[in-house]
Amino acid sequence: MYACPPDCGSGKVVLSVAGLCKTYSAVVAVADVSFEVHRREVVGLLGPNGAGKTTTINMILGVLSPTAGSVHIGGVDLARRRAAALAQANFSAVYAALPGNLTVAQNLRFFGMVYGIPELGRRVAGLLRQFELERLRDTKCGLLSSGEQTRVALAKALLNRPQLLLLDEPTASLDPAAAQTVRARIRSLAVETGCGILWTSHNMYEVEEVCDRVLFLSHGRILLEGDPRRLPREHGAATLEELFIRLAREPLAEPLERAG
C-alpha cells in the first residue's frame, strides 16, 4: 500500500471541473459533476459501465464539448483557451492505442512535435530509457504486447511533462505482474513530477492501493467522494468492492452524501 505524500490534496489545483453536464437529446450522460484534482494527488473516478466516466474524461480532454459547466486545467479555461489548457494535460487510455503503423520512437517523436516539445531528441531518449523501451524503439507499435503498448502510451502521456495526467483503465489489459509495475510507476510519477492524476479503473484493489481519493459516479452523478481506505467502513461495507457493487446496483435507493 502506498502512503499519500504529506502535501497531497492540499497543493495547487491542476484540474477544476465545475457543474459539468452532457446531454444527448433526452439522455443525460453527465449531470452537474464538480470536483478538483490537486498536485501530487491520484484521484480515482469509479463507477459501473455507462456511469459517465469516459464521457467526463473526454470533456476534460476537449474532444467532447459539455452541454454546461467548465473545465480548467492548470487554471486555464479549456473552452476559451483550448490549446493552452491541453498543453498542460496528457492521457493514456486502453481504447486509444497509438498508431500501430509507426514505431515506438516515431510515435514519440510525432506526438512530441505535436506538443511542441523542446529538445525532443533528448526527451524521447529519456522516456525510452525510463520505460525500458530502448530495445523496442524501432518496433511498430501494432506489434507490441499489451504491456509494452501500455508502457509506450505512458511514455507518450509524459512527453509534455503534464500537470494533469488522465489515465482511463491503464491496467485493463495487463497481467497482474505488469499491472503491479504500472501502478508503482504511476504512483511514483505523482510524487516525483508533482502532476495530478485522474484514474479510472474497475479494479477496487488497485484503486485502494493507488488512489488518494475516489469519486463514485453513477448515472452521470457523483454519489460519493472520499478516501478509498475509509469509505467502506464509513458506509457499512466490508470492502471497497462491496461498496462499489451496492452503489452500482442501487445507486439512488440509499442516498449517500459526498464526504468531500
Add this chain to the structure above:
Amino acid sequence: MRLKPVAGILLRQFYLIRGSPVRSLPMFAWVAIDIVVWGFITRYLNSMAAGRFNYVPSLLGAVLMWDFFTRIMQGVSTAFLEDVWSRNFLNLFATPLTIAEYILGLVVTSVGTSIVGLAVMLVLATAVFGLSFLSLGALLVPFLLVLFGFGIALGIFASALVLRLGPASEWLVWPLPALLSPFVGVFYPLATLPRWMQAVGHLLPPSYVFEGLRAVLAGRPFSAASLALGAAIAVLDILLASYFFSRVFHYAIRTGLLARYSAESAA
C-alpha cells in the same frame, strides 16, 4: 500558429511512406502508368493525323496537369485518412493542436507527395513522349498554382466529408475528381458543353487553366484576367473548405462523434 506540429504531421507521413511500399509505390506507379497509356494514345493519334495536328501537348499535357490536380487532392485526403485508419483522432485532438495547424500539416504533406509525382510525370512525358512544357514558359507556374489551390480545397472538403459521414464514406471521396472532370474541359473546350454544364464549369478553377492551356498551345491570345478569376475562385474555395472542416470538427466535438469515431455509426 506553431510550425512544429505542422512539421510533425509532415514527418509522420514521411515515416509512413518510408516504411511502407504500399504507400510509396502509388506516388510513382499510377502517374507513370497514366503517362505511358496516354503517351501511346497521343502517338497513335499523331500517326493518324499525319502531321496535321500534334496531340502531345494538348492531350498528354492535359493528362499530366489533371493528374497533378488529382494527386494534390488525394495527398490532403490521404494524410487525413491516415488518422482515420489508425483511429488516431482521440490521441491527436486531445493535444494543443489547432484546426489551422492540422489543415496546414495536411496541405504541406500533400505538397511534398504531389511534387514527387509531378516530377515523375514531367520526366517521363518529356523523355519518352517529347512533351515540352518549356513552351509554356512562366505560364506553367500560375497554371499549376491554380490547380494546386483547387486540389487543396477539394482535399480539405473531402476530409471534412469523411469526418462528418464516417470512415466508410472514404469511398465517396476518391471519385470526386472524376465527377468534376466533365465540367472543367480537361480534353475539350468548355464551349463543347451544354449551357448548364458550362455554367458549372465556370465555377471550377481548373476550367480556366485548361482553357488557357489550349489557347496558349493553339497560339491564340491568352486571357490573364480569366486565369486570375480562376485563382481567386480557388482561394475562395480553400477558405470555404477550411470553414466547412472547422464547422464539421466542432459538430463532431459537440455530438461526441470525434470521441467515438472508430465506430461506423457516424452517418
